[in-house]
Amino acid sequence: MKIGIIGATGYGGLELIRILHTHPHVTEIHVFSSSEQDIQISNKYAHLVNIIDHSLQPIEIDRLKELNVVFTGTPAGVASTILPALIGTGPKLIDLSGDFRIQDPAIYEAWYNHKPAPTDAVQKAIYGLPEWNKPQIQNAELIANPGCYPTATLLSLLPLIKEGLIDPSQLYTDAKSGVSGAGNKPSQLTHYSELNENFSIYKINAHQHIPEIEQTIETLTTKKPLLTFNTHLVPMTRGIMATSYAPLANGATQQQLTEALKTRYANEPFVRIHDNKPVFSTKQVYGSNYCDIQVVVDPRTNRATIVSVIDNLMKGAAGQAVQNMNLLCGFDETAGLDLVPLMI
Ligand SMILES: NC(=O)C1=CN([C@@H]2O[C@H](COP(=O)(O)OP(=O)(O)OC[C@H]3O[C@@H](n4cnc5c(N)ncnc54)[C@H](OP(=O)(O)O)[C@@H]3O)[C@@H](O)[C@H]2O)C=CC1
Ligand SMILES: CC(=O)N[C@@H](CCC(=O)OP(=O)(O)O)C(=O)O
Known part of the structure; x- marks a missing residue:
């Protein structure tokens, strides 16, 4: 499976890379950036040397449509301007921000101080809390990953x-x-x-x-x-x-x-x-x-x-997002996530 991460240079994006690198069903990870292009992400983060070879790419809708799953790990108010154009075009969409979580646009605007996402996209979004919404998640096109x-x-x-x-x-x-x-x-x-x-x-x-x-x-x-x-x-x-x-x-x-x-x-x-x-x-x-x-x-x-x-960054963001991806794609819910906590 080909994965795209928008906001890959952020903390949620980096955690997605860490999990997806060893995920049994992921073959390619493509990283997208709004601020830097054509450089390796490992130039910015040395821990990714020899792990992610793709360069950071510009966020282009046609390029994103070729992927199987697209994650957005972007600040509030960004995913709502990118993901609606991708709904129904191919990739499954998982947003880590709050843009599609709040059903009432006036409440979103009041608490986030950003323009709300288009109403039809918010209505299509499924709240990705797997322990409570599993059947809906399995059939979703767009997941609003819960807040931490x-x-x-x-x-x-x-x-x-x-x-x-x-x-x-x-x-x-x-x-x-x-x-x-x-x-x-x-x-x-x-x-x-x-x-x-x-x-x-x-x-x-x-x-x-x-x-x-x-x-x-x-x-x-x-x-x-x-x-x-x-x-x-x-x-x-x-x-x-x-x-x-x-x-x-x-x-x-x-x-x-x-x-x-x-x-x-x-x-x-x-x-x-x-x-x-x-x-x-x-x-x-x-x-x-x-x-x-x-x-x-x-x-x-x-x-x-x-x-x-x-x-x-795990159950509060990237881990839960991968759990949602597993459900969306019909994989074992724990694929890529069978990690023992780092106690010491
Ligand atoms: N950190 C956490 O524990 C959690 C975070 N979240 C939410 O997930 C989202 C990501 O969080 P986090 O990774 O911590 O955030 P970061 O600030 O670490 O990273 C966000 C990334 O988004 C990209 N970005 C910034 N502005 C834009 C823009 N205008 N258009 C496109 N991309 C942009 C940047 O990358 P670049 O410049 O390369 O484009 C940046 O690295 C946020 O909405 C956050 O609230 C949710 C749960 C937990
Ligand atoms: C420590 C810290 O500052 N945490 C952030 C969590 C942000 C977050 O997860 O925001 P959304 O879920 O709304 O995207 C905060 O309290 O705002």
Whole structure:
């Protein structure tokens, strides 16, 4: 299979190259860039020497049509100007950005501050959370790959809301990310001297992933959520931890909550439910496509603490995108993704 990656020089693009290089069904990886052409990507990134021989190419629709799968790992507002012209022309399309995730264009514009994608393209896009949308993903032309924070948050909350074990009208999530979540463009917040030995909260009550999480909960459980959601930057490269707090509903017990998660994900290769782990950390999934989840009921407050960890570049971006590609193309869902986390 011939793969194209637009935004290949970005962090999501580089992670796609890392996974797809050894994928059993991928024969060619073509890399596209808006800023540099006719140079080897390995001139920019030495770790790719002898791995990717193709030069960076300009983003041309006719060239992209010749490929089997096209990934976009581009900033918000870019994929919406490229992918609609490719729908129905041949390649399967997988967008890592938020451009096709939000169904209501006014909500997209309000939270992303970009012009929304054409409505018909958004309506064709399938939200690529494989543990919840597998049949739709298998028949999709365009996948809206979920955001990193929504992946961690939704996988942990959805089964508990769906089974009526927690109250979705009072959800609180405190999420933390490594700095690669911000991409390869440096900013004041990600400058080493301000990141190192520091811990910041950012986009307070205003993160663009809030409508994505609420929309998905409502679509998949038919229950209307209300979420307070905040994000923090941790001085590490990879990893997301999402810690959510919710009141128990219908007298739910610890055993019921843990069983609901275990039952829901029993056949899902990338979700692991843990019991009684006194310590839970991002390194237990580092470099892998796993999402690890644990729920602990607090009988004193009658609330549950629900924690999940992912690698933002893997299950939060490129790993999940390849999982979606596998489903779209009828491959084993785990092809190319059978990676043991890099704990040490
Ligand atoms: N980093 C993460 O953990 C996650 C990121 N995402 C989302 O995935 C997308 C990619 O993220 P990430 O890889 O981190 O971002 P980066 O900023 O690291 O890379 C984005 C790449 O997009 C290309 N690009 C920039 N502007 C344009 C343009 N106008 N037209 C075409 N290409 C452009 C650039 O490459 P070039 O100059 O060569 O064209 C750049 O390297 C973003 O939308 C991000 O929000 C989603 C989940 C997690
Ligand atoms: C650490 C950090 O800055 N993370 C980014 C994640 C960006 C992202 O994934 O954005 P979309 O899903 O909307 O494309 C942020 O919080 O905005």
